[in-house]
Amino acid sequence: MTVFHFLNCAILTFGPHAVYYSATPLSEYDTIGTSVKAALVYLGTALVKLICLATFLKLPENDSFDPYQESLKALIGFVDVAGLYFALTQLTHRNISQNHKFQAVGLGWAFADSVLHRLAPLWVGARGLEFTWSTSCKALKRTQIWFVLNLSLAALGSLIWLRKNKPRTLVPIIYACAGILATMPSITRFLFEHGLGWLMPKVIAFELLSSLAMAFVSWQLFSACQRPSA
Template identity: 35%
Template sequence: MTLYHFGNCVALIYVPYYLTYKYSGLSEYGAFWKCIHAGMIYMFTQLCKMLILATFFPDSDSDLGSNILGEFMKSTVDIADLIGLYFVLSGIPGKGHSKVLTAGIGWATAEVILSRALLLWVGARGAEFDWKYIQKCFDSNIMLIQHIASATLIWLWSRHDLSQSLKPIVTALLVFTAYKMMALDTVAKVLLVGPWMMLLIKAFVTLVTGGVTLTIYSGLAQSIGIFR
C-alpha cells in the first residue's frame, strides 16, 4: 500500500511535466539540454538565495504578524528567481513560444525534483496515508503553470515591441509574482483557511495570472504575425 501511494504521488507530480514537454513540441526543437541548462541556473539561483537569507535574515522562524517588514524583505529575495529566469531566456535561441516553454518547464522541473523527490521518498512511503503529500503534488502542478507564466512575463517585459500601455501591467504581474507567496500566506493567517482551501485559492490566483499573461502574449504574437 505504501509503494502504491508513493507511485500515485510520483505519477501525479511528474506525468503532467512529461506530458507538457512532450505535447508542447519542445522535443522537435531539441530542447532537452536547454531544460537541463535551465535547471542548473535554477540550482545556482537557489544557492545564492540561501546565502543571502542566511547572511541577512538568519531568523527564518519569525512570526509574520510581528515582523511584516522582515518577511517583506525575505520575499524580495525571490526576485532572484525572475533574474535567473531572465538569464535562462537570454541563453535560449529560437521562437518566443519555445523559449518561454523551455525556460518554464526546465525551471519548474528542477524545482520539483529538488523540493519534492526526497520529501515523497521519505514521507509518502510511510506506514500511514497522509493527504498532505497529495496536496504537495497538486501544488507542484500549479507551480508548473506559474513558472511558465513567469517566463512568459519576463519575455514580454524584455520585448521592445510590446505596447507601452501593456508595459505597466506586465511589470505589475512580475512584482506580484515575486511577492505572491507572502500575500497568500498572509491571507491564510488572516482568514484561517485550511490547506485544501489554500490550494484552491493558489490555483485560482495562478490561473488568473496565467490567463492575463496568455492574453497579452497572444495579442503580441498576432501583432507581429509570427512567434519569435
C-alpha cells in the first residue's frame, strides 16, 4: 500500500508535465533543451530567494500577522519575475516561435518548482504506513494549480518582454495580471493563514478557481496581442 500510495502521488505530481510536453507541439519541436535551461534558472532564482528570505526576514515570535514581513515576502516573490525575464530573453533557444518558447520555459519552470517543493515532502509523507488525503492534496496543489499559474506568468512575461507591438490599452492589464500572479503565494498566505483560516480543501478550491481565472485572462490577452493591428 505504501509503494502504491507513493507512486500515485508521484504520478499526480510529475505526470502532468510529461503529458503536457507530449500532447503539445513542444515535443515535435524538441524544446526539451529550453525547458531544462529554464529549470536551472529556476533553481538559481530559488537560491537567491532563499538568501533574501534568510537575510531580510526575522523569525516570528508568534503566529500574529506582521504587515512589514508579509510585504517583504511579496517583494521577494518578484525575484521569480526577474528569473523569468532572464529565461525568456537571455537564454539561447532553438528557432522556435514565441508561443512555443513561453510554453517550454513555463514547463521547465513548473517542473523545477514541483521537484524543489514537493519531492522531499512527497517522499516523507507518501511513504507512511497509512493512506492520507493530505499528501494527495499537496501533490494536487503544487502540480496542477501552480503549473497553470507558472504557465500563465510565462505567457504574460513573453507579452511584456518579447511582444513589441502590443495594444496600448492592454499594457496596464498585462502588468497588473503579472503582478497578481507573482504575489499569489503571499495573497494565499495572507487570506488563509492570517485571515479566513480556511482548511486545506477550501484553500485548494480557491487556488484552483483563481488559477483557472488567471489562465483564461492570460489566454485572452495573449490572443488579443497576437491579432494583427488594424
